[in-house]
Amino acid sequence: MSDDLTSGLRELAASAEQVPPLSGAGIRHLAQRRRRRRRTVAALGGTAAVAAVALALVLGSGGSGTGRQEAPATRPTSTLTRQQAPDVEVDLSSRLLKAGGRSMPVSSGFALAPTPTGRMTVISKVDVTMVSGAVVGRPHDLRYNVPWVIRLRADDGTTTAVFGLSTDNTTPGVYDITSGWIGLRTADAKWLYDRLRTGSVVDIEGHAPAAAWPTPSA
Numbered sequence: 001m002s003d004d005l006t007s008g009l010r011e012l013a014a015s016a017e018q019v020p021p022l023s024g025a026g027i028r029h030l031a032q033r034r035r036r037r038r039r040t041v042a043a044l045g046g047t048a049a050v051a052a053v054a055l056a057l058v059l060g061s062g063g064s065g066t067g068r069q070e071a072p073a074t075r076p077t078s079t080l081t082r083q084q085a086p087d088v089e090v091d092l093s094s095r096l097l098k099a100g101g102r103s104m105p106v107s108s109g110f111a112l113a114p115t116p117t118g119r120m121t122v123i124s125k126v127d128v129t130m131v132s133g134a135v136v137g138r139p140h141d142l143r144y145n146v147p148w149v150i151r152l153r154a155d156d157g158t159t160t161a162v163f164g165l166s167t168d169n170t171t172p173g174v175y176d177i178t179s180g181w182i183g184l185r186t187a188d189a190k191w192l193y194d195r196l197r198t199g200s201v202v203d204i205e206g207h208a209p210a211a212a213w214p215t216p217s218a
Contacts, residue, residue, distance in 0.1 A: 093206030105173025109180040120152035137177030148189035164189030
């Protein structure tokens, strides 16, 4: 090739070369800056994501997080308070007292002096006490000793008693002659007296049935 052609080709090749804008050290510095920028962007992105989650939680709780927060709802308990089973059940309508698998006839208050009903508790016991004749269906001005007295009281202060109707053991289950107490045959009253303790529960239900007063001949 001629010298002129060779020189022209060399000039053309020189003009086509791209000179690097930076030196090797500059290129490494630029790469380090780019890596730092990417890490910064990633860190800022993570922080923003955490902030977004926190904001969503606060908004979901119904407040800004600085005010009073509602207590979480408690799971309703499935256990109900159970009432103590009675030691004695009295049904005035059928004139029966049930305790310990036994059924015993009773004589309760008559129409003008009914026996109180409801749940009662044994508050005291006495083996014998003196009462007016009204308690046992006798003249009011007389007094009688009655055995095996179990005194009862309701939560509202109402009181009554179970006792041995010793003046007439044929009355329980047939007539209601007391002034509000519950009369048992003497032997039944003794059995119940020995069985019950202070704090025993007695449920009284029903009402004395209407019945004719026994005649003197009866």
